[in-house]
Amino acid sequence: MALYSRVSGFVGLITLQNPPVNALSAAVRQGIVDMVERALGDPNVKSVVICGQNGNFCGGADIKEFGTNMSGPPLVPMIDAIEAANKPVVAAIEGSALGGGLELALGCHYRIAHSKARLGLPEVTLGLLPAAGGTQRLPRLVGVPAALNLITTGRHVTATQALQLGIVDQVTDHNAVDVAVKFSLSVAGQSLDARRISTYPCPLPSDSDALFEGVMQKVRQRAHGAIAPVACVQAVRAAATLPYSKGMEREQELMATLFTSGQARAQQYCFFAQRAVGRWRMPSGARWDTSKPRPVHKAAVIGLGTMGRGITVALAQTGLSVVAVETQEKQLMEAKQAVSGMLERGAKRHGVAPTLDRISYSQNIHAVAEVDLVIEAVFEDMALKTEVFQQLSAVCKPGTLLCTNTSALDVDKLASKMPNPELVVGMHFFAPAHVMKLLEVVYGPRSSPQAVATAMQLGKKMGKVSVAVGNCRGFVGNRMLMPYLQQAFFLLEEGATPELVDRALEEFGFPMGVFRMSDLSGLDVGWRVRKRDELVEPDMASGQSARIRQGSRYSPLGDLLCEQGRFGQKTGRGWYQYDKPGSRVARSDPWLHSFLVEYRARHGLVPRSIDQQEVLERCLYALINEGFRILEDGIAAGPEDIDVIYVFGYGWPKHRGGPMFYAGMVGLAKVLERLEHYQQAHPDVPYLQPCSLLRRLVASGSPPIHRWREAIKKRQSQL
């Protein structure tokens, strides 16, 4: 709703009230319509100020309403009526003015923002466009290039940036509502003709066609198949080429297409899923709202390889004091230089001072004696990690949380060797750790709820999307990657090429296909893991038996490439070839194609034609099937956890919502049917055996994704 009061004698003050972000629900919209009418009809009111309750202007349309039969007054006529008012209406912006919130402010005649406010049109991130006039008013106000940038990226700007762009008229460090009230009286009675943005001509650069084409090309490249950014460009182009009323018609048309698209549903699901993972719970019953985190002021990082350096940067950027420990002198010196460089570049980008003095470096593990939390990032070796952890428990003050940045080792096994296993959790960062948004917080049966709460809170402070997951091989993300990679290898054996597989996945929306990605991260990484698992047999015989390991089908293709020193981009050769080691542009490699032909012949494999549909079904459904197993095992608390991990850590396209959401969109029955089909064709591949949770969900009528947790809980209580 909206509150009305009269202040300073002559000002009608309308306060939006819908905690926590004053979203424009039907009740709020109705409130605004009624209160504006009241203020305009009151002869004693000379001006109007619109603000939000609790120092927060407005977070935009109520996203929860989008999935419902929307009722209440629509936004567009409401904003038009404000703009047409014959008394000055001033928006007093504190906190955030986002989406419909900013569009409301653009309908006002003046905008005054507090210096800490943030403004933006983030609809594109929800699969939509700013359809309450935002695509038509913003370019008229700030010009086409700036509007295109803000609307197609959805980025937020600070109040100062908004002032520079011309979005707001004034920025204040004082109470923005008080300033707006005073200001509104100072302009009362003046002509408002020049203040109605919809009447402005849209300023056009001379080469506008080239500008739109250039932007459209860039946007399409970045969008990986998402339609909203493209529609945003089309809507702004309408502002530049059509009269306001026609531009508005175009904006509404484009919005109608987006609004009813599966992509918008997927992106809005992601918005809520990202928030839902913060409400974590463990199988023991411990949960986010009953577990109190310990304060962390000082942290340490042990091991300054690539991951340790990124984690050190991320911690320092959070404002913590960091002790960075590396026993090798040369490595320590190199790390110091690299970390300083990363911090300086980051600070320059954000226009702030670098935080180099927050870090102290040492070769001696005793330097961590006073820290509240340690993140170990030494080489992936259980014996080495155990030794480091034992040293840490002897050196650290009591209660220090001990976190391991392992991506694959058993966190509980590590904890079991400690005198204080309840203090041990995994913090699985993704490379580069100061850039990637995802953090898996891995708990074992011995981890205390407080340890999990502390790691989750630290992740949040570091700007990560943190997901609490149980301990198992590969945790959630890498565990699901195994069947995906395996299917990709099998497809090569059966007749596909890396180009075909990658094209299918990239057209689906991944920024990189599996082979390109594998070349980037290094083929030797998986090789080392397979060797540790005793899967690699260098002197492999030919024939079918050579492709069986531990009773199941196995493809040694990756091992064979590694034996040739083809580790991917770093060696200039992998699944593709590169101009030189370290180059990034992947080119098709005739050697690889001949190698595959020769390999198939040696093993008696008759290549067949494989289409993109089969690539997608086999790679993605095998991955999804493992996701269902993870849910069944209680490693992830719900499908949102898995989806958030895949969207933020593995490049799963947001406009497809994450693997579990996608399974629901495809239809669980269809996923099951295709898995059964492929399992019949490949009975020696256990990953294609449909998971019993999937079967049960299908048997119970394929409930919508928000009801899966009930089915999982029911099953777990039966066990």
Ligand SMILES: CC(C)(COP(=O)(O)OP(=O)(O)OC[C@H]1O[C@@H](n2cnc3c(N)ncnc32)[C@H](O)[C@@H]1OP(=O)(O)O)[C@@H](O)C(=O)NCCC(=O)NCCSC(=O)/C=C/CCCCCCCCCCCCC(=O)O
């Ligand atoms: C920056 C934030 C605002 C605050 O961040 P923070 O403080 O960290 O808090 P959060 O944890 O993020 O959020 C707290 C809780 O609030 C919930 N929340 C936040 N924003 C909204 C919102 N806008 N609506 C509903 N709920 C919201 C959030 O979920 C948290 O609750 P919980 O933990 O999940 O329980 C940050 O929250 C943020 O960034 N918010 C989103 C801002 C945003 O994206 N705004 C844009 C919204 S879309 C919009 O405004 C669109 C406007 C255009 C007009 C739309 C007209 C629609 C109708 C047209 C239909 C035509 C189709 C016709 C079809 C046909 O023909 O049939």
